[in-house]
Amino acid sequence: MPDDANRNVPKSHRFRKQGFSFERLIRYFFASNAGLTIVILVLIIVFLLKEGLGFFPGYRRELETYRIAGLEFVDISRKNLTAHEQLVSLLNRAYYAEINGRSYQQLRRSEEAAALFNAYTDQTGPTKELILNSTQEGQEAQPAMLAVLRENYEKQRAKALANLPATPHLSAKEREEIISALRTRTPQATDDPALVTRLAEELASTQARHAEPLQAFRATIDSFESASADLGSAIMEMTESVTSTKEALQNADILEKDRRTLLAAANNVDDPAEREKLLAEAKAALAEKPDTETPMASLMERKPDCIRLHEELAKSSAAILPQLPKSLAQGEADRLLRTAKKAWPVFLSDLSAAPAKISSWTHTTPVPLSAAVVSFLTGRDWITGGEWQDFYGILPLATGSLMIALVALTIAIPVGIGSAIYVNQFASPREQAIVKPVIEFIQAIPSVVLGFIGILVFGTVLRELSVMDSLQWVPGFPIEERLNIFTAGCLLALMSIPTIFSLAEDALNNVPSAYAEASEALGASGIQTTFRVIIPAAFSGILAAVLLGLGRVIGETMVVLLVAGNRIKIPDFSAGFGVFFQPSHTLTGIIAQELGEVPLGSVHYRALFVVGILLFVVVLGINATAHRFVNRATK
Amino acid sequence: MFDPEKLIRKGRPKGHIKEVLIRSLLAGTTYLIVLIAVLLFTRIIVDGAPAILSPKFPFVDLEFLTAKNETLHVFDDAQGTRHQLAASAYSRYVAEHQGENLYNEQTFSYSGGGIAGPIVGTALLTIGSILLALFFGVSAAIYLAEYAKQSPFIHAVRLAILNLAGIPSIVFGLFGFSVFVLAVPVLTSDPSDRSLLVIPLMIGNYAISFQGWNSSLMAGCATLACMILPVIITASEESLRAVPQGFRDASLAMGGTRWQTIRKCVLPYSLPGILTSSLLAITRVAGETAPIMFTAAVAAKDDLPWEGLSNPFGILSSQVQALPYHIYTLAARIPSSEYTQRAQYGSVLVFLILVATLSIVSMVLRARIRRKLKW
Amino acid sequence: MVSESTETAAVRIENLRFAYGEKQVLHDVTMDIPARQVTAFIGPSGCGKSTLIRCINRINDRIPSARVTQGSILVHGIDIHRPDIHLQELRRRVGMVFQKYNPFAKSIYENVVYGLRIAGVKKKSDLDAAAENALRSAALWDEVKDRLHTSAFGLSGGQQQRLCIARVIATEPDIVLMDEPCAALDPLATLKIEELITSLKEKFTIVIVTHNMSQATRCSDRTAFMYLGNLVEYGPTMQIFEKPREKQTEAYITGSFG
Numbered sequence A: 001m002p003d004d005a006n007r008n009v010p011k012s013h014r015f016r017k018q019g020f021s022f023e024r025l026i027r028y029f030f031a032s033n034a035g036l037t038i039v040i041l042v043l044i045i046v047f048l049l050k051e052g053l054g055f056f057p058g059y060r061r062e063l064e065t066y067r068i069a070g071l072e073f074v075d076i077s078r079k080n081l082t083a084h085e086q087l088v089s090l091l092n093r094a095y096y097a098e099i100n101g102r103s104y105q106q107l108r109r110s111e112e113a114a115a116l117f118n119a120y121t122d123q124t125g126p127t128k129e130l131i132l133n134s135t136q137e138g139q140e141a142q143p144a145m146l147a148v149l150r151e152n153y154e155k156q157r158a159k160a161l162a163n164l165p166a167t168p169h170l171s172a173k174e175r176e177e178i179i180s181a182l183r184t185r186t187p188q189a190t191d192d193p194a195l196v197t198r199l200a201e202e203l204a205s206t207q208a209r210h211a212e213p214l215q216a217f218r219a220t221i222d223s224f225e226s227a228s229a230d231l232g233s234a235i236m237e238m239t240e241s242v243t244s245t246k247e248a249l250q251n252a253d254i255l256e257k258d259r260r261t262l263l264a265a266a267n268n269v270d271d272p273a274e275r276e277k278l279l280a281e282a283k284a285a286l287a288e289k290p291d292t293e294t295p296m297a298s299l300m301e302r303k304p305d306c307i308r309l310h311e312e313l314a315k316s317s318a319a320i321l322p323q324l325p326k327s328l329a330q331g332e333a334d335r336l337l338r339t340a341k342k343a344w345p346v347f348l349s350d351l352s353a354a355p356a357k358i359s360s361w362t363h364t365t366p367v368p369l370s371a372a373v374v375s376f377l378t379g380r381d382w383i384t385g386g387e388w389q390d391f392y393g394i395l396p397l398a399t400g401s402l403m404i405a406l407v408a409l410t411i412a413i414p415v416g417i418g419s420a421i422y423v424n425q426f427a428s429p430r431e432q433a434i435v436k437p438v439i440e441f442i443q444a445i446p447s448v449v450l451g452f453i454g455i456l457v458f459g460t461v462l463r464e465l466s467v468m469d470s471l472q473w474v475p476g477f478p479i480e481e482r483l484n485i486f487t488a489g490c491l492l493a494l495m496s497i498p499t500i501f502s503l504a505e506d507a508l509n510n511v512p513s514a515y516a517e518a519s520e521a522l523g524a525s526g527i528q529t530t531f532r533v534i535i536p537a538a539f540s541g542i543l544a545a546v547l548l549g550l551g552r553v554i555g556e557t558m559v560v561l562l563v564a565g566n567r568i569k570i571p572d573f574s575a576g577f578g579v580f581f582q583p584s585h586t587l588t589g590i591i592a593q594e595l596g597e598v599p600l601g602s603v604h605y606r607a608l609f610v611v612g613i614l615l616f617v618v619v620l621g622i623n624a625t626a627h628r629f630v631n632r633a634t635k
Numbered sequence B: 001m002f003d004p005e006k007l008i009r010k011g012r013p014k015g016h017i018k019e020v021l022i023r024s025l026l027a028g029t030t031y032l033i034v035l036i037a038v039l040l041f042t043r044i045i046v047d048g049a050p051a052i053l054s055p056k057f058p059f060v061d062l063e064f065l066t067a068k069n070e071t072l073h074v075f076d077d078a079q080g081t082r083h084q085l086a087a088s089a090y091s092r093y094v095a096e097h098q099g100e101n102l103y104n105e106q107t108f109s110y111s112g113g114g115i116a117g118p119i120v121g122t123a124l125l126t127i128g129s130i131l132l133a134l135f136f137g138v139s140a141a142i143y144l145a146e147y148a149k150q151s152p153f154i155h156a157v158r159l160a161i162l163n164l165a166g167i168p169s170i171v172f173g174l175f176g177f178s179v180f181v182l183a184v185p186v187l188t189s190d191p192s193d194r195s196l197l198v199i200p201l202m203i204g205n206y207a208i209s210f211q212g213w214n215s216s217l218m219a220g221c222a223t224l225a226c227m228i229l230p231v232i233i234t235a236s237e238e239s240l241r242a243v244p245q246g247f248r249d250a251s252l253a254m255g256g257t258r259w260q261t262i263r264k265c266v267l268p269y270s271l272p273g274i275l276t277s278s279l280l281a282i283t284r285v286a287g288e289t290a291p292i293m294f295t296a297a298v299a300a301k302d303d304l305p306w307e308g309l310s311n312p313f314g315i316l317s318s319q320v321q322a323l324p325y326h327i328y329t330l331a332a333r334i335p336s337s338e339y340t341q342r343a344q345y346g347s348v349l350v351f352l353i354l355v356a357t358l359s360i361v362s363m364v365l366r367a368r369i370r371r372k373l374k375w
Numbered sequence C: 001m002v003s004e005s006t007e008t009a010a011v012r013i014e015n016l017r018f019a020y021g022e023k024q025v026l027h028d029v030t031m032d033i034p035a036r037q038v039t040a041f042i043g044p045s046g047c048g049k050s051t052l053i054r055c056i057n058r059i060n061d062r063i064p065s066a067r068v069t070q071g072s073i074l075v076h077g078i079d080i081h082r083p084d085i086h087l088q089e090l091r092r093r094v095g096m097v098f099q100k101y102n103p104f105a106k107s108i109y110e111n112v113v114y115g116l117r118i119a120g121v122k123k124k125s126d127l128d129a130a131a132e133n134a135l136r137s138a139a140l141w142d143e144v145k146d147r148l149h150t151s152a153f154g155l156s157g158g159q160q161q162r163l164c165i166a167r168v169i170a171t172e173p174d175i176v177l178m179d180e181p182c183a184a185l186d187p188l189a190t191l192k193i194e195e196l197i198t199s200l201k202e203k204f205t206i207v208i209v210t211h212n213m214s215q216a217t218r219c220s221d222r223t224a225f226m227y228l229g230n231l232v233e234y235g236p237t238m239q240i241f242e243k244p245r246e247k248q249t250e251a252y253i254t255g256s257f258g
Helices: A022-053 A057-069 A071-102 A102-136 A143-162 A174-185 A194-226 A228-269 A272-283 A293-301 A305-323 A331-360 A367-378 A395-426 A429-444 A446-468 A486-510 A514-519 A526-555 A558-563 A573-581 A589-597 A603-634 B016-052 B062-066 B088-097 B116-147 B152-166 B169-181 B217-240 B244-252 B257-285 B314-317 B323-332 B343-373 C049-056 C087-095 C108-118 C124-137 C141-147 C157-170 C187-200 C213-219 C237-242 C247-253
Strands: B069-076 B084-088 B103-113 B185-188 B198-200 B207-208 C009-020 C024-033 C038-042 C066-075 C094-097 C177-178 C205-209 C223-229 C229-235
Touching: A022 A057, A022 A305, A022 A603, A022 B116, A022 B152, A022 B217, A022 B257, A057 A071, A057 A228, A057 A367, A057 A603, A071 A228, A071 A305, A071 A331, A071 C038, A102 A143, A102 A174, A102 A194, A102 B069, A102 B103, A102 C229, A143 A174, A143 C124, A174 A194, A194 A305, A228 A272, A228 A293, A228 A305, A228 B198, A272 C177, A305 A331, A331 A573, A395 A429, A395 A486, A395 A526, A395 A573, A395 A589, A429 A486, A429 B016, A429 B257, A429 B314, A429 B343, A429 C213, A446 A558, A446 B016, A446 B257, A446 B323, A446 B343, A486 A526, A486 A558, A486 A573, A486 B016, A514 A526, A514 C094, A514 C157, A526 A589, A526 B016, A526 B152, A526 B169, A558 A589, A589 A603, A589 B169, A603 B152, A603 B169, B016 B062, B016 B343, B062 B116, B062 B343, B062 C094, B069 B088, B069 B116, B069 B198, B084 B088, B084 B116, B088 B103, B103 B323, B103 B343, B116 B152, B116 B217, B116 B257, B116 B323, B152 B217, B169 B217, B217 B257, B217 B314, B217 C024, B244 B257, B257 B323, B314 C157, C009 C049, C009 C094, C009 C205, C024 C049, C024 C066, C024 C205, C024 C223, C038 C049, C038 C213, C049 C066, C049 C094, C049 C177, C049 C205, C049 C223, C108 C124, C108 C157, C124 C141, C124 C157, C141 C157, C157 C177, C157 C187, C187 C205, C187 C213, C213 C237, C223 C237, C223 C247, C229 C237, C229 C247, C237 C247
Parallel strands: C038 C205, C038 C223, C094 C177, C177 C205
Antiparallel strands: B069 B084, B069 B103, B185 B207, B198 B207, C009 C024, C009 C066, C223 C229
16 A cells, blocks of 8 residues: 555554554465474474485485494395205295195095094183193092083084085085094094095195105205305304494494494583592593404405305206206196296306405495485385394385275276276266265275275185185285285275265266267267266266375375285286285385384384375375366366 | 158167177276175174174173273183183182182183273274364365465475375374484473483573473374374365355454454364364374374283372373274284184274274264255 | 158158157257258247257157157158158268268367278278368368378367368268358358258258357248247248238348347
8 A cells, every 4th residue: 555645544543554464464474374384284294204205314324333343244145045045945835835735635635534533622622721730630530520511512512513614626425534533522522533544645646656766866865955055154154253343343342332422411511620530431431443353354354265155056956957957847846846947047156256255355345324225215125123133225105005995996996996987987876876975985994904804705705706716816826825915905995985076076977068069069979978078078077086086095104004014025027817815914014013113213113104205205296287187177 | 851750779789789889887886885884884793793782681781891801711610611701800700719720720811801991992092183183174174265375385285285195194104203203392301312402401400301202192182193193284264165155255244353253253164063073083083093002002001090009191192902903913913713702802893993993983973964054 | 661742841840849858949940951951940939949050860769858759750750750761871961061060079080080090991092082072062171181081170160060070971861960160150151051952952951050040041041930939930032021921020130039
């Protein structure tokens, strides 16, 4: 307002604001509350960074210790030893898969018979113990009590017999034989029912029979297994020496930290006497730098030895490869064998590269900060709280998160968008009145409840399905773990379907009805209108719905924590689609699982915050992209 | 010239089968969801009902809802009768039957007694966080809807709301832990070692110490409030904007101030909408686990939050059990067996009933408001 | 078989009653719309004229509560409410241009060939020829031939409306219904559309709803005046405007009400 115009208006004029403005105060109050959102966002960023950024220097220091103490040197050899162990285990698994595959019928029959018997003993076991106790120690057994116990025993027997598991591989007669054996079984009986024993023997003999032609394979595996014995013991010896060096270094670090705290405290104290005392304490705490050179020198002396052992192992491993069987008859066994063979050249080239690595390794190479960053972002190991060395590599976690998201979206996108299209375009008002509240209700289910359902219901159902004979063609069946990527993905799909549904439905709803009208007036059918006009027009909105669904899936914690199986390992991709039935861990899950147990301020604690920062950035990136699409759609 | 006879369909038109197929496929996916939802609820209700129903009046197992959570002891007495007793009842039993041998004893953590602690804890967390979020959220929404004009500040606020809404709940957990548990200022006479900053006051030997509230009810409430703030703001702003502009114009034209207009002519009409949408926020808050895992929740607690406190405000700084965290504990930390099923399915069913009631109420209210308030 | 008597009438409406839910909007409308002529509907807002022409291609079916309660509509002698009607074919034969121009969010070219594509035409050369033909008929070809594959939303309002007309005539309908096609356009664009209508009546039967009485006089052969859901008067345009038989018609065209 120009001041000139107001000059003539007297100060006390009614139109002039009078003194202290209550209105303005209220306005500022509301504005500051709106500003609170900015404050919270800034606080989140600042505190994530504050706790997280210290991770990289700390991790760098740990990696430096890892090098100076010589752990890294030992790990060069150990890596090859582990690879060797893995190959051995692959071959062993192939061997047993072959035998078990060939004796599949006998195996299942024996297992099912045993399951019947176990169901019985599980139920009656405790009472059986009581009966045995009371008949054994007291010759003057109390008959009244014994009668009660026997009655209980009968009750439990009846209960057990009523709830026996299914036995699809046993004939009705065989099942009846076992059941009748159980029906007459006394508490004192110690032998297994005859048929159970017979089936177990049958299995053993079948297995032995099938092992016969595989003897050469067995021998090859054994000789391969023993080829690394010398390298193994050399590594064991080196491990001891480097571990003690590492401990000394860590202790020195702790003392140094104490000294700094004391010095800082001394600076804050005004009283000179007190200060002197603290300074003296600090001086006393000044640790001698631990001697790393002497153990290192002796470690370096082992270099030629290590190189020789590697060369020997390489030679014998190369000789083993041609001795392996060309192929195996059972699918799973053959897959394992092929995996092992595929890994063989890599193993051999690692072995032949090792001597050069060993001889060129020195503990004086500095560890730059970037090494910590690279190791975090591309590390294949997330190992914490171990005695050897902690690694914070997020690859296994990120892979888990991504694969679970992949499964979830593969299910949720078609279902969510398909039902949105149906409800928006084709459903009658009555159908809408049923479907929409149901989906809204699914959205309201807390994620922890979904996780619970996943553990107790869905995982079990999946496992039962996976052992059915008619489903054995599915890759990865029968599953080893009932909690795995697939289970988690399915539940997350259920969680993201409402998000995708409601946003996609909004997007479809926002398409002007004039489009549909014009299209139908041109002779298009309902489906043609929907797929040629409505969906293209709503496309960016639907894409945004999918992206927001993805953001929700990646950021979800409780379901994956409960249901993903929590194995911190990059899944084995050689299993083909079976990889989706392996357990895994996730970025969100690791924070929830470990934050409660780590010491405040430790490198591990900070690592979890860096994972949080990563999640924050990724999810916000996804959401920002989604909102760009939404804005484009509404323009 | 066209032949009018063509207008009459001869048999099925081309592509009819395809159309029917696509339609039924779409309908199939839709009803698949409905089917899955129904299956889930049936399963939980069937498994959970025995835990919370009782054959006698009032047909609800009140003990399960009102008793404290304890460890479950399962054992056989010398007669071979199986007993399932919560920890307190178990010690009473042992005291009464001194000298008797117990057999096959097993314990199941968290599975005995009832779920009073978790219910109370969740109620406190929910009420606290909703009150906080409503206060700040509605105020912010009033600013956005009534005062704000295009400005960099408003732009920043809207961006912040959008971003806050997308942050994963576990990141809110980290935030709550590092800020409310470890860093917010408290008034104390004995600052902790890990305090970020201590400002001594001249009164007594009190100081303001930035050392956080520890894991406590108020830290949990604050974290949850931050998390649902964007939801409340967006919903409230929508309700405020739904009030016709004419109401405001009329009031302002009659000489009302901005605040009078808001208080008399806008808030009363938007309040039902605000409250309804905050019901939805309540279901979300009540169900969240990740943000309270490190800020407020504790797996086992002997006392209810208000028991054994020297002053009434102590409740704010005490840890609480919470229903979602309790379910997490039951699902993740103890094996499933016939003795734990009551606790597991019972808790889930109670929780689900709670959430379902809230969301149904909010759905009904929303529909009613939509019908009633048509201007 | 098609009877002789309906040969001249493209559309015959008989005792048509129509309702939205409980609300009756058309009362016993009976009329013949002749082929190869322009028939205009005039009347005050809400008199049912738009509803009436939306009945002719049954686009009112989209509105859930809308239904014909009595009477029938015959297009070239075929009752369009018979159960075995080929609805898509009917709408292809009876094109419609809407009040608010509504091109799809596609390119100009895709808009024009949309009707052909959904009818199953796949050959590129056919589509190209039809598109050019339709755009030429709609007097739009010269303005858009260099940007056929850019978005239709880049055109001016009048151009967009002519694009919508081109889209309709690309499928070579017999009857074109126009629901106040100039309502959202400026006078200049209106003029162009009117010219277009006059040129199109060589090939099509055109039914146009308009608010603008001078427009009706300029381009229509016959005019129907509707009021409160009743067909008050129907006849040659000259007669309706110069010698109206009904009082209401006269009052309306002289501007006494409406």
